[in-house]
Amino acid sequence: MFYIGIFIQLSLSAAVSSFSISYSPRSICAFENSSVEFSCTFDFPYGHTLVVSKWFKPRKDQKQDGSQQGMFVYHTDDAEIHERYMNRTTYANQDKNCSLKLHNVSRKDIGxxxxxxxxxxxxxxxxxxxxIDLSIAVLPFRVTVNTQKTNREINEGDSVTLTCNTENCTPTQEAFIWFKNGRLLPKATEQTLRFSSVSREDFGNYSCGLKNSDTTLTTETLLDVRYRPHNVQIINFPSKEIEEGDSLTLNCKSNANPALTNYTWFKISDTNTSYIGYGSKYSLKTVSQKNAGRYLCVAVNDVGSQNSSVIELKVKEHSRLDFLLIATTVLLLGIAVTLIIFCIMKRRKQIASKKLPAEKTSTVTPTEEIYENLRNSLKSEEISTNLTYADLMLPPASSDRPHYSSQEDMTVIYSILSDREETKTIEQI
Known part of the structure; x- marks a missing residue:
């Protein structure tokens, strides 16, 4: 009996070993409302006849190793199919082909x-x-940035991988598309976008999705590539010599990420380099010969620094001839302005003096004018009489002229004066 038991056991083991089921693939990721196919083949020993075929999904509270059958997704007897999967499956129903299609999948089908x-x-x-494990991808897609650095800061030269995925899983059976700043990247068709050595040119916003579906596009994700300042240059620099006395402002500009933290200015004289200031601008209110020389600026941020190219400032010295010419011009201009002002004032006085007599004449009546003339004539006569008396001189006693008595002399004089008054009075009338 012992040997018979061993024989039966070995026979059963050999028979069972000839039973087989093969799945492909072992896991599937699908979008909601899509269809999935569980590829499957099976075999059994010769002489057996297939009676029942069934697909099942264990419930959450059951073992997930297949020892507990749970809900039937497909069954040879339609009455055994769970209501959730009724009319949602297509079975291959071919010799030793157990493939099953599940339609209109949802999150409830995960398992x-x-x-x-x-x-x-x-x-x-x-x-x-x-x-076979079934997962449902929950849209929308999202871009995840992966790097080997723990602080998540990406510097120029680091290795970076961008992955296009969804919340639970990512279907890989379809081609992907990638966009940078809204522009299609034609060569990027994989789920991942790899940068072995990222550069400042890779800085930008990235989005992804399935090639044949516009509704699966993600929102944009920034690939923030940090890099030291580059393209540092001094602008507003004079292209030719600048003259003494002029003002000058130099600007230092650069591209960098993160933003620049400092600008430093240096002046090079012979073999010496001296610090002259900081900030994006360097100003000279009045340029002189001592400002001539070579200049450069240094831009700095958290990643590194870079120098601008060296530029040379040439200052033109004013000659004495130029100074005399300027002084003479200023002097002549001052004299001309003074003369113009003087002429204007003199002209105004002349105009004012001409206007005043005209105004007075216009207010005098004809009668008043006659009396005024008479007064003037009388005054002139008084003056003439006085002058006559003043000019009157008697001849000296020793003169050869004949002598008259004093009485006669006085009579003659008064007579002459009387005649003159009458003559003048008649002329005035």
Whole structure:
């Protein structure tokens, strides 16, 4: 009996070993409302007849190793199919092909699926081990940035990978598309976008999606590449000599990420380099010969620094001839202005003096004018009389002229004066 038991056990083991189920793939990621296919093949020993075929999904509270069948997704007997999967499956129904299509998948379908068959022998029952895991991708897609650095800061030269995925999983059976700043990257068709040595040119906003679906595009994700200042240059620099006395402002500009933290200015004289200031601008209110020389600026941020190219400032010295010419011009201009003002004032006085007599004449009546003339004539006569008396001189006693008595002399004089008054009075009338 002992040997018979061993023989039966070995026979059963050999029979069971000839039962097999093969799944492909072992895991599937699908979008909601899409269809998925569980590829499957099976085999059993010669002489067995297939009686029952079924796909099942264990419930959450059951073991997920296939030992507990749970809900039937497909069953040879339609009455055994769970209501959730009714009319949602298509079974291959071919010789030793157990493939199953599940339509209109949703998040409720997430889980592990197993195939099991039964033959006409009581020991001819077999469940495929491992099963197939189904995951549902929850849109929208998102771009994740992966780097080997722990602080998540990406500097120029680092290795970076961008991955296009969804919340639970990412379907890989379709081609992907990538966009940078809204522009299509035609060569990027994989789920991942890799940068072995990222550069400042890779800085930008990235989005992704499925090639044949515009509705799966992600929102933009910034690839923030940090880099030291570059293209440092001094602008507003004079292209020719600048003259003494002029003002000058130099600007230092650069591109950098993160933003620049400092600008430093240096002046090079012979072999000496001296610090002269800081800030993006360097100003000279009055340029002189001592400002002539070579200049450069240094831009600095958290990643590094870079120098501008060296530029040379040439200052033109004023000659004495130029100074005399300027002084003479200023002097002549001052004299001309003074003369113009003087002429204007003199002209105004002349105009004012001409206007005043005209105004007075216009207010005098004819009668008043006659009396005024008479007064003037009388005054002139008084003056003439006085002058006559003043000019009157008697001849000296020793003169050869004949002598008259004083009485006669006085009579003659008064007579002459009287005649003159009458004559003048008649002329005035």
């Amino acid at each position: 592990r699926y197993f195939f099991r068959f039964e033959t006409n022998y009581w020991w001819g029952k077999y469940t495929g081990l491992g099963g």
